[in-house]
Amino acid sequence: MAAKIAVLSGKGGTGKTLVSVNLALAANKAVYVDCDVEEPNGHLFFKPTTIKKEDIFVKIPSIDKNLCTGCKKCVEFCKFNALAYAKELIVFDEVCHSCGGCVMICPQKALNEKDKFIGTVKTGISENVKTITGELKTGEASGVPIIKNLLNKVKDEKELVFIDCPPGSACTVMESIADADFCLLVAEPTVFGSHNLEMVYELIKVFKKPCAVVLNKTTQEKNPSEEFCIKNGIIIFQKIPFDQELGELNSNGKIAVRENYSKKSLFYDLLDKVREAVK
Amino acid sequence: MKIAVPVNDNNTKTEICPSFGRTPFYMIKDTVSNAFDFIVNEAAESIGGAGIKAAQLLLDKNVEIVLTPRCGENSAKVLADASVKLYRTQGNSAMENFDLYEKGKLEPLTNIHPGFHGHGG
Numbered sequence: 001m002a003a004k005i006a007v008l009s010g011k012g013g014t015g016k017t018l019v020s021v022n023l024a025l026a027a028n029k030a031v032y033v034d035c036d037v038e039e040p041n042g043h044l045f046f047k048p049t050t051i052k053k054e055d056i057f058v059k060i061p062s063i064d065k066n067l068c069t070g071c072k073k074c075v076e077f078c079k080f081n082a083l084a085y086a087k088e089l090i091v092f093d094e095v096c097h098s099c100g101g102c103v104m105i106c107p108q109k110a111l112n113e114k115d116k117f118i119g120t121v122k123t124g125i126s127e128n129v130k131t132i133t134g135e136l137k138t139g140e141a142s143g144v145p146i147i148k149n150l151l152n153k154v155k156d157e158k159e160l161v162f163i164d165c166p167p168g169s170a171c172t173v174m175e176s177i178a179d180a181d182f183c184l185l186v187a188e189p190t191v192f193g194s195h196n197l198e199m200v201y202e203l204i205k206v207f208k209k210p211c212a213v214v215l216n217k218t219t220q221e222k223n224p225s226e227e228f229c230i231k232n233g234i235i236i237f238q239k240i241p242f243d244q245e246l247g248e249l250n251s252n253g254k255i256a257v258r259e260n261y262s263k264k265s266l267f268y269d270l271l272d273k274v275r276e277a278v279k
Numbered sequence: 280m281k282i283a284v285p286v287n288d289n290n291t292k293t294e295i296c297p298s299f300g301r302t303p304f305y306m307i308k309d310t311v312s313n314a315f316d317f318i319v320n321e322a323a324e325s326i327g328g329a330g331i332k333a334a335q336l337l338l339d340k341n342v343e344i345v346l347t348p349r350c351g352e353n354s355a356k357v358l359a360d361a362s363v364k365l366y367r368t369q370g371n372s373a374m375e376n377f378d379l380y381e382k383g384k385l386e387p388l389t390n391i392h393p394g395f396h397g398h399g400g
Contacts, residue, residue, distance in 0.1 A: 075335060080326075080327055080328055081322070081325055081327065081328025081329065081331045081332040082328060082331070083331075084331050084332075084334060084335045084338075084357040084360075085335065085338070086338060086357055086358075086360035086361035087360055087361060087362075088360075090356065090357060090360060092328065092331060092353055095327060095328045095331065095353070
């Protein structure tokens, strides 16, 4: 079974999608999973042909008001405080974590589970890359159920999988890297960038994942993210220069390794290192 | 009738707490006996949904009037469903606001804020 590589960073706009999209295309055959479900943008580069679209639902409680006696056992049970009882039971859908506990605990069997739509998962194809994209419905609180669905699709995947993670180090990122065999941390050459690299590196340590860093937008200037890597003994796999040619391709939704980018060997070289690391 | 105010301390000199849902205590006045009571807000330490749990706590204490500087939409919904009325406090003293309410000098609290919930996953 082939490896899963999570591409992540402490802040948005560092180049997670740039790196994961180019690596997936550089590999002979690969799967690209967009777990950045609040703002998935890998599809803008791949322009995949959609072969399957499915709706994702979570379970929330529905009440049979004729059976509810107002005992409040469910209200007391709910650790997320998603239930209250005034003149009748109130369910706060967006606070509910779909644990199903209230349904189990209700002595009157007045609670049942119903589906709530929270987003979609699209599977598509773009040349040699299979793309799987999650999209959270605007206004929904948590993308975790969609990410679970996405990663479940690649559980037994035979090809190399690139997981484009959401930015930051919160629940959705933890969910995205949980099954990864290797983590690639993308970092910018700024103090802010190095601070965010440190946060995400702390997370990787908690999960005990092997990792390496890709320094993006590098210049001749001092690079605080590089200094952080040296100080902490973190391997740097690649430096992608701050480059107008690459910037223009990227902002036009083009994938560097698919175009005539003069330094596309950067991505092939990075892919070789990743393959070696997960062998 | 019981009137509740979110407060920082459990003594009658206390100041009002700016947060309805995560206030450490509620000061409750019983207008029949004119007695004051302080209850610990068990919702304050909740990871999420503090306002909902706090509102429930007041309903369970049979509170009918809440005097508060502000209130989030979830707490307001629970209180409104139980016909609890909300009034906006003036200044910092909890004690003075019980008087102001009884003299009819407090305005109903109408601009309910959208809350601070929904962050993270």
